[in-house]
Amino acid sequence: MADTLSICSWNINSVRARIDIVEQLLREEAPDILCLQETKVVNDIFPREMFRRMGYVHQVLNGQRMHHGVAIMSKVPVHEDDRFDWQANGEARHVGVRLDNGVRIENVYVPAGGDIPDRDLNPKFGQKLDFLERMIQWSSALDDKPTILTGDFNIAPLECDVWSHKQLLNVVSHTPVECEILGRLQASNNWVDIGRHFHPAPARLYTWWSYRAKDWAESDRGRRLDHMWMTRDVADKAIAHRVVEPARSWAKPSDHIPIITEFAF
Template identity: 85%
Template sequence: MSEPLKIASWNINSVRARLDIVERFLVEEAPHILCLQETKVMDDIFPGDLFRRLGYTWQILHGQRMHHGVAIMSKVPVREDDRFDWQANGEARHVGVCLENGVRIENVYVPAGGDIPDADLNPKFGQKLAFLQRMIDWSTALDSKPTILTGDFNIAPLECDVWSHKQLLNVVSHTPVECEILGRLQASNNWVDLGRQFYPAPQRLYTWWSYRAQNWAESDRGRRLDHMWVTPDIAGKAVSHRVAEPARGWTKPSDHVPLITEFAF
C-alpha cells in the first residue's frame, strides 16, 4: 500500500443508534479500518450494509444483545482470528484480526468497573481488575508479534489525562489501583502509547466527556479513556495520531470520540 494505512478506534455507544454520525465519520475521514466498541447489537442484525456501501468489505463482528459488543470493519483484507474472553463470563469485549503484513490488531472494550472503587463492595470493580490481569497474562506471552492494541480501556492513567487529578482520585477510571494495573499492562510488553508519543504529557488529550455536562465543550471535564498502543517494533511506523474531538459535538453523539492513527507499513 503506497498511502499510509489509517486505523480508527471509536466507542460508539450503540452503532444502530448512531449510524448517521458513523457514516459522516467514514465519509469525512475514510479510515481503512475502524475498530468499534460498545456496538450493543447481535451479529445477525448488525447494520453491515452501510459499511459495505462505503467499501468495508471485511466485517469481523463479536456482538452481544443490548450490551458491550466489538467489531472491526475493514477496506483491506484481514484474517478473522481471536475473541478472547478476558472477562471470563462470555461477554463480547474483544475481537482480534491479522493484516496481510502480519501485524495484528486487537480491539478491546475494558469494563467500566461500576461506581465504587472497592472490589469487596463492588464486584464490577473486581471484574475490571481481573480483566486487566488476564490482559497482562496475554500480553506477557505475546513474544515478538507486531501488534496494535486499541479500544476503550476505561482508564485515564496520567494526572494530565483527566480534567482534575485531585477531584478524580477516588473516581473509577482514575484511581491509583487502576492506573497501577494499566501501568503493569503497558510494561508487560513495553507497549508504546501513541497518544503520548505524539502529544507528550502534560498536553491536553481527552477522548471522553460525560453526557451529564450541560455544555461539554465549555466545561471541558474530559478524560482520556481511549487508547492506541503498539509494540515497540512498529512504533516508528506510526506517522500521525489524533483525536477527532469535533465528533463529540455532532448530532446524537457518543460520549467518546474516535482516535485516528496513520501507519506507513
C-alpha cells in the same frame, strides 16, 4: 496494501442508534480500518450494508444483545478472527485480526467497573481488575508479534489525562489501583502509547466527556479513556495520531470521540 494505512478506534455507544454519525466519520475521515466498541447489537442485525457501501467489505463482528460488543470494519483484507474472554463470563469485549503485512490488531472494550472503587463493595470493580490481569498474562506471552492494541480501556492513567487529578483520585477510571494495573499492562510488553508519543504529557488529549454536562465543551471535564498502543516495531511506522474532537458535538453523539493513527508501512 497501500503505502499508508489509517486505523480508527471509537466507542460508539450503540452502532445502530448512531449509524448516521458513523457514516459521517467514514465520509469525513475515511480511515482504512475502524475498530468499534460498545456496538450493543448481535451479529445478525449489525448494520453491515452501510459499511459495505462505504467500502468496508471486510467485517469481523463480536456482538451481544443490548450490551458491550466490538467490531472491526476494514477496507483492506483482515484474517484470523480471535475472541478472548478476558472477563471469563462470555461478554463480547474483544475481537482480533491479522493484516496481510503480519501486524495484528486487537480491539478491546475494558469493563467500566461501576461507581465504587472497591472490589468488596462493588463486584464490577473487581471484574475490571481481573480482566486487566488476564490481559497482562496474554500480553506477557506475545513474544515478538507485531501488534496494535486499541479500544476503550476505561482508564485515564496520567494526571493530565483527566480534567482534575485531585478531584478524580477516588473516581473509577483514575484511581491509583487502576492506573497501577494499566501501567503493569503497558510494561508487560513494552507497549508504546502512541497518543502520548505524538502528544507528550501534559498536552490535553481527552477522548470522553460525560453526558451529564449541559455544555461539555464549556466545562471541558474530559478524560482520556480511549487508547492505541503498539509494539515498538509497529510504533516506528506510525506517522501521526489525532483525536476527532468535533465528533462529540455531532447529532446524537457518543460520549467518546474517535482516535486515529496513521502509518507508513
